[in-house]
Amino acid sequence: MKLSMSLLYTSLNRINQITSRSIFQKDCTSYNKPFRRFLKNIMGYTGVMDEHHIFPRCLKNHPVLYDIEFNSGKNLKLMPNRVQSKQLRYNQDNSDTYHISNVVLKHESHPSYTRYVKTQLDLIDPYGQDREYQIWLLIGHLEQHLNFENQIPFK
DSSP states (O other): OOEEHHHHHHHHHHHHHHHOOOTTSOOTTSTTOHHHHHHHHHTTOTTTEEEEESSOGGGTTOGGGTTOOTTSGGGEEEEEOTTTGGGEEEEETTTEEEOGGGBOOTTSOOHHHHHHHHHHHHTSOTTOTTHHHHHHHHHHHHHHHTSBTTSSOOO
16 A cells, blocks of 8 residues: 555645644644544544644743643644555655655654754744744744655754
8 A cells, every 4th residue: 555645744734724723722623633533534544644743742831832732733743653654655746756764754753853943932032922923934834844854853
């Protein structure tokens, strides 16, 4: 069974972006909610993809994230797990094929990623008027660049 990475990376992650209105509240795509489990099941992601918190839970007490709902669908990204990693391939523009070695896997320890996110959060004023906008920009940047190694530190 070969799975297309473009399909795996976009389907439920796009549903998160559409249905999750805010990172500041729980929604139907929050972690372990019945609707999220249902979507993962019908899309065939159960056992293939794992949940990754874009803002790591260990940064829960960061001053900028004081009102963030860490299990909101906006803070979750599906990433391939190790069990299925050998079967995954990503085809970009039908020309370049990236093998799984280029794909960031969730199960790896990611202290470099956590340090990177903390450094980015430290640049945001926790009391600034544009704090929510800056968080929105950062989560978009992280979500977009988590797909492949060497775009942002991970391991």
